Amino acid sequence: MTIDLPPRGLLRVTRLTLAERLSETSALLRRLLKPGRQPGTAPAPDDLAGEAGQPLLPSALRGLYDRVSRGEFALPGADAPRPAPPQEMPAAGPAQFLAASFTNAAGSRPYKLYVPASYRGRPVPLVVMLHGCTQSPDDFAAGTRMNQAAEEHGFLVVYPGQTAGANPGKCWNWFSPGDQRRDNGEPSLIAGITRAVMDGYAVDAGRIFVAGLSAGGAAAAIMGATYPELYAAIGVHSGLACGAARDLPTALSAMRRGSEGRRPEGHAGKAPRAIIFHGDRDTTVHPTNGDAVVAQWTNGSALAVHVEEGRVPDGHHFRRSLHTAADGTTVLEQWVIHGAGHAWSGGSLAGTYTDPRGPDATREMLRFFLEKPSPQRRGWW
Structure with a gap:
C-alpha cells in the first residue's frame, strides 16, 4: 500500500506508531486517507483529531511501524531538536501522568x-501550568488539583518544570530581559512544550491557556504578552506584570513594593483574556502587583467594571471585579482575597503554598477559561 500523507499528518502518524498506539494511529489514518482527499493536500483540522476504535489496517500499520523504525521517513523539521519520548508514570486507572523533556536552542526543560x-x-x-519557586510539576499538580479538574472537564494539563541549573530556587526567570522576549529563553521553551503537546495529541488550538503561581504567574503574564496567538487566556496568581523587573535587584524591589511592568518589544497581536488572583496579606509579592497586571492588561481600554463582594463559607472574604467589553465579553477578572497570603487560593494541603480557605482559584480559572467569549473576541490590545 502506498501511503501519501501531508507533513503534519505524517508527523503525528509517526509519533503514534512509534509509541505503538495503534488504535489512535488507525483512527488518524482513516481520516487522512478518506475518499476524496487529494494526495499531499493538508487535512482539515478535524482530520487530525483521530477517534477511538480498533486498528483499521493492521498489516499496513505494521509495515508503517517497520518503516518508521528503520528511519525511512524524512520528517518535517527532522534536524531540529525533538522532545524526548514520554515515559509513562504510575497513575490511577486508565488516566496517564507522563514525564518528558523538551530541548531547543535555549536549553532543555522537563515537563x-x-x-x-x-x-x-x-x-x-x-x-x-507554571509552578512557583521551590516547587515542581508534581507538587504543583497536587496543590492545585488541576488533574482532578481535568478528569471532570476532559482537558489536557501540561506542567513545564524549572531546573535548579537554570535558577537555584527553581524560579522561572521572569526578571531577566532574555526571558521576557518571544522566541528567546524560557518563553521559547514553554511555547515549545505547548506545541510539542499539540503535535502529539489532539488539542483545540483555540482553547489553550496558561496559568501560574508567583514566579510562574509572572511567567504566565510574559507568555500571554509574547505569544498572544497561542494562548486564548492567562491566569496570574500572586504574580507580577510582564517586564516588572530587568534584573535581580529590580525583581526584589518589585516584589516588595510593586512595579507597573512594560510590554515586550516587538509585541504584535491582541492580548488574551486574563484572570488575576492575589491575597491582600501577601508579604512575598506585594498585592499592588496584581493591580499592575490589571493595568497592563486593560491598557487604557474603555471597559465597564462591575465589582462584587463575597465570602467562602468558613473561609476568606473576596472582591471580584469584572472588566467587560462593549460586546458583553468579560475580558478580565480580578480577585482580591482578603486575609490571604502568598498561596494558591482554595488549593490542597497535599502541595506547597496553598490556602484551602478559598475561593477555589482552580475552578474559577477553568470557568473563566472555558466559557465562550464573543466569536470575534480574541483580545483587546
Missing part, C-alpha cells in the same frame, strides 16, 4: 503531561 481517562483522540482544551 509532566496529564492525560485524563476521558481522552479519546478528539480535540480538547490544554492548560499549561
